[in-house]
Amino acid sequence: MAEIHFTSHLRNLVPDGPIAAPGLTVGEALENLVAGQPHMRGYVLDDQGRLRKHVCIFADGERLAHDGALSHRIGPDTKLYVMQALSGG
């Protein structure tokens, strides 16, 4: 399963350390991770399930373009980072 790390700015919402989540794409992995945690979902995704404008995703060290980030395919060993984009301040 993909390993998801979160920005320390979300430390109040997520436990320390990476979280494993299944999924064939970034979007699936995130949805599986936040299943049953609507508060948490709203920090990363907007009301329509789109990646928030000033949240960026890194997959195995590559910063994903915002538009295609959720549909980016991932493998069982993918390391994802969910970070705040500095464009948001």
Next chain:
Amino acid sequence: MSDRLLVATRKGLFRLERKRAGWTADLIGFVGNPVTNALRQDDGVIFAALKLGHFGPKLHRSDDDGRTWREIAAPAFAADTPGEPSLFQIWSLEGGGPHHPNRLWIGAIPAGLFRSDDRGESWQLMDALWNVPERTRWFGGGYDDAGIHSISPDPRDPDRTFVAISCGGVWETRDDGATWTVLGKGLFAPYVPPEQAEDSAIQDPHRVSRCAAAPDVMWMQHHAGIYRSADAGAHWTRLSLPCDDFGFAVAAHPRDAQTAWFVPAIKDEIRMPRDGALCVSRTRDGGKTWQIMREGLPQRDAYDLIYRHGFDVDASGSRLAMGSTTGALWTSDDGGERWELVNAHLPPIYAVSFV
């Protein structure tokens, strides 16, 4: 007169309290985070709306008058909402009036009106307002999307609520949200082609304030002028002032239907006090004559702008407070005749309310 203010700013929520030696300012929540508005209810419950730069709008509640906070669910647009909107900002927060003690209203950008009847535990979009055919003509005023900044339950009628939308005109429901009607005859919009200037659905009220004791009387700071209604928003009369009639804020005297305050700025493209001199305009005769009040306000090199929710009058009608987008806050104890600078170094101020 009220001695306490809640001040929502770009960097947190402050409580200001008037003590013997003067006003104190305490940061009571959300250090470093934008608080777009706050609402304190009589039992000390406070709701605070945040707009996190990365993680979106959030809503928090304190049950102990600001000592501790817990996050509650912010309103959200459902996935099948026409237009696929997503909540950008909680702009206005109001109680439900005397008939609905557990009710809260949220006005949002995009212009969704959300209602809770369980003091914020759950929210419902007023679909009937979102789905009015006129919404296709709404547009943003200073933002990408239209937004609801003024919400006013009618104190006489539990089913009647008024809202104002930038830029989407003024609306009311008389059946507790089942249907909505556009109001606003008499409003004029010079920022659209002339043949559309009187279209009610594209008007840009910046802020509307209702007289609590005379609920048919409302005052409006519009994008292009100042107006007064004597029939709860159905018809509006443009008022003539001896000073700039552009601005963002307005406050109606809670008991005197002839009195209201505005904060003048040079119109439109400029949006700053004329000649670097801040003033407050007041009428006490329904808009026929005006006082321009400057005592205690900076009269040179001052570029403060008082934004939509940055002006409040307390229940007595005598004490006023205004906070600027550059972080200065003033109060007056005599209906605006004289002002006192409380603090010139707060973060940019979004909303001010006496509590």
